[in-house]
Amino acid sequence: MSDDALRVPGIDKIPLALIPAIALVALPLIPSLPTWVTLTVAGLAMGMMIFIMASGLTLVFGLMDVMNFAHGAFITIGAFVATSVLIPLAGWTQADSLWLNLGAIIPAILAAMAVAGALGLVFERVIIMPVYGQHLKQILITMGGLIVAEQSIHVIWGPDIIPLPKPATLRGSFIFGDIAIEKYRVVAVIVGLAVFAAMFLLLNRTRIGLLIRAGVEDSEMVESLGYRIRRVFVGVFVAGSALAGLGGVMWALYQETVSSAMGMQVMILIFIVIIIGGLGSVGGCFIGALLVGLVANYVGFLAPKIALGSNILLMVLILLWRPQGLYPVAKR
Amino acid sequence: MQRLLSGDYPRSRVLGIVLVLILAGLALAPFVFPGTRSLNVAAKICVFILLVASYDLLLGYTGIVSFAHTMFFGLGAYGIGIAATRLGPTWSGLAVGSLAALALSALLSLAIGLLSLRVKTIFFAMITLAVASFFAILASQLSWLTGGEDGLTYKLPELLLPGTKLLEAPLLGVVISGRIVSYYIVFAGALCLFLALLRVVNSPFGRVLQAIRENDFRAEAIGYRSVVYRSAANCLSALAATAAGILYAVWLRYVGPDTTLSLDIMIDILLMVVIGGMGTLYGAVIGATLFVIAQNYLQDLMKLASDAAAGIPLLPSLVHPDRWLLWLGILFVLSVYHFPAGIVGRLRGNK
Amino acid sequence: MSNLLALAGVNTHIGHYHILQGVDFVVPHGGLTVLLGRNGAGKTTCLRTIMGLWQASAGRIEFDGTDIARRSTPAVAQLGIGYVPESMGIFTGLTVSENLTLAARDGPLDERRLDWMFRFFPALKKFWHLPAGHLSGGQKQMLAIARAIIEPKKLLLVDEPTKGLAPAIIAHMVDAFRELKRTDTTILLVEQNFHFARTLGDTVAVMDSGRIVHSGSMNDLADDEAQQQKLLGLSLDAHQ
Ligand SMILES: Nc1ncnc2c1ncn2[C@@H]1O[C@H](COP(=O)(O)OP(=O)(O)OP(=O)(O)O)[C@@H](O)[C@H]1O
Ligand SMILES: [Mg+2]
Secondary structure (H helix, E strand, O other), X not given: OOHHHHOOOOOOOHHXXXXXXXXXXXXXXXXXXXXXXXXXXXXXXXXXXXXXXXXXXXXXXXXXXXXXXXXXXXXXXXXXXXXXXXOOOHHHHHOOOHHHHHHHHHHHHHHHHHHHHHHHHXXXXXXXXXXXXXXXXXXXXXXXXXXXXXXXXXXXXXXOOEEOOOOHHHOOEEEEOOEXXXXXXXXXXXXXXXXXXXXXXXXXXXXHHHHHHHHHHXXXXXXXXXXXXXXXXXXXXXXXXXHHHHHHHHHHHHHOEXXXXXXXXXHHHXXXXXXXXXXXXXXXXXXXXXXXXXXXXXXXXXXXXXXXXXXXXXXXXXXXHOOOOOOOOOOO | OOOOOOOOOOOOHHHHHHHHHHHHHHHOHHHHOOOHHHHHHHXXXXXXXXXXXXXXXXXXXXXOOOOOHHHHHHHHHHHHHHHHHHHOOOHHHHHHHXXXXXXXXXXXXXXXXXXXXXXXXXXXXXXXHHHHHHHXXXXXXXXXXXXXXXXXXXXXXXXXXXXXXXXXXXXXXXXXXXXXXXXXXXXHHHHHHHHHHHHHHOOHHHHHHHHHHHOHHHHHHHOOOHHXXXXXXXXXXXXXXHHHHHHHHHHHOEEOHHHHOOHHHHHHHHHHHHHHOOOOHHHHHHHHHHHHHHHHHHHHHHHHHHHHOOOOOOHHHXXXXXXXXXXXXXXXXXXXXXXXXXXXXXXXXXO | OOEEEEEEEEEEEEOOEEEEEEEEEEEEOOOXXXXXXXXXXXXXXXXXXXXXXXXXXXXXXXXXXXXXXXXXXXXXXXXXXXXXXXXXXXXXXXXXHHHHHXXXXXXXXXXXXXXXXXXXXXXXXXXXXXXXXXXXXXXXXXXXXXXXXXXXXXXXXXXXXXXXXXXXXXXHHHHHHHHHHHOOOEEEEEOOOHHHHHHHOOEEEEEEOOEEEEEEEHHHHHXXXXXXXXXXXXXXXXXX
């Protein structure tokens, strides 16, 4: 046999190429280079935040065929918990010292992730476990969970929109000549890349990652090999909820407001992203999130009227090209 | 009676009595419950009974979860609103608006159905959620056509306006104004279409839908093209929702994103259908009636409780009038687990 | 010779359907038992019930003296039961090496055992880093079996390993199973191919419509043409 047979086929690179392709297509359409850079960074930052919020949802779906329509509640709760931590620490966040800022923001993020994760655990045990494999009930029950969660937020934090200013050191922009790049966006991109890298390493370099990837394909077979996939699933669910909490904090600081409706608003984008990426695929989710972020920002600048529809259009186009999304997940 | 109900009787004495009471209450509402607020509530109940029943055709009878139902509801309402604004308050204008809305709904629902009904329940739910939210945004963006966030307020033909008096003297102490005519148009429209839906679900077509819901694989094997049947159900349900939207717009003489298109209304519909009882059109009647009454009057009651509980920590905010959705949400979750056939199922004594 | 596995009055319902209607048979220690039966007889359902992938609604499944009928699938697997499903259950997105690494639950792959397996499944060595989805049908079947025996097992359940394989590959498969029988692995093999089954089997059980209709030694059945005809005629006619 020739050596060809031994070559390992790599991952499908066409979807990867879409991201630079879209950025390049936008370049001549946008009047000035500095604007293009600003929009590109904004798009990437938005994409990274959506990725952080969406990754857990898509992985949970891939692993156990569960779609949690209440995932948005974890986003909102994360944001509110962080707000509760940050508001009393306003002195630290508004001080012009990186260390004081970090001293406020890190506990806020940890608290948000811990509460969202713990809630994820409760949610999985109480709400989702009884309805495995029953898709219709799953959708209804998680919608119900969403209503209860949103209302509980009203009970605890009140129904009003709460302002949440960015920490002092994260305000303003880096200036390179006539190009201005918001600091916060750079931070969002870095955090997003870090989360993606950590997930990539976890999935591809560790035994638990191997187990997760196998479980996404065929959880019954993983059980037949003697693994308790349920435990892995609970772990992924909790981690995904905690990440949603982290994403919620980042999104809230980006918008500088927190409201009980924010989770549901982002959920629409998240659904679009994981459909585009291929339900269950983390890599697809990453690319989908960046695509959605970029398209939203470019179109928002070029034709603000249709900006909000542009993501739906993107989804429809991609589904016409690949009906299962960019990276279809092999299922038994 | 047999023909009117298509042989689908309440099959429970209590349910039968409640249904008759609701029917009588709605039929005589202008005389039994005079006053603007209670007539508003009665009209809303009529509209939502139709809307929820049409949703049940999808969810309960076909096993499809769609989040685009409010989109079709909104299409109907905006059809009337835009026609009345553009073409003036004429009957022909209303007819054009209604027909255009119905045609658009049919096309849209067929497109969505054929494109995505072959896929899994979850995928369909996600796609419809995205499409519906897109529509809601579209309605608030195209302000030149839809009035944007503010919506449209418009005039209707003379006969339907509150200022119009049909009889010189009050009848049974009630002034017979255009409002009353509007109410009876809404009532009659909702009743006829509800009975039509009842006929649909009890026809051979309806039984095929239920067979598909029970076991997609087997239904396909017996030879029914399940995608075709599901698309047809999706389309019928969309048309009925559009009709509900038309009636609602005739009643309100106003249309805006919050009254028809918002996700909150979609969630209300889910609550009504599940609490009333999925897969039983009578559940829609019970669910919608209870919900709309609760929405309008429960809050008064809760306000009393909330005031009474003042001073106790957390309790006042739990029974605060705005918290009624919290309790309904909990009720919803419990009913999905414990009585999926809802109130009607309970009354009928199902397991 | 005692029995490693014994099913008594096992019933399995799938949804509304009553599939296994009181299955009784035994798998003696150390040998290879063949489960025969025509299509739809319930053989696959039987293996899945043993693995806990369907829950038995009644009856006992005794493995090594304990009743495992109510245990979860991972618990059953951890007792030392390997399973090769009819669909092979290969993780197509994982490489051959990853498929085997995952199956070795107790730690890193044992080189000696790997070399032993490469002797009868050489293709696996060759395509070690290839995603398993790219393997041919026969190679996938080899991987599925290799995965089930990468660690020593007390009992191996194999569902129709010869399905869709060319005669040359089947001969190869016979060698592999002979090799496996030399270790002290007990095997329960579901088969349609009577020739293959006769070559390997020590004991045999025949299923029909969710029940065992015959069980005994393979030699006796192989010698008794009339009995074969009665029990298996249908399936042989339908398949040849
Ligand atoms: N998931 C399922 N749902 C409903 N019925 C099923 C399911 N799986 C199997 N059956 C039914 O159970 C019966 C036994 O099937 P099983 O797969 O055990 O047969 P088998 O003996 O393995 O057949 P074959 O030789 O064709 O593999 C068949 O009638 C089949 O239709
Ligand atoms: Mg089989």
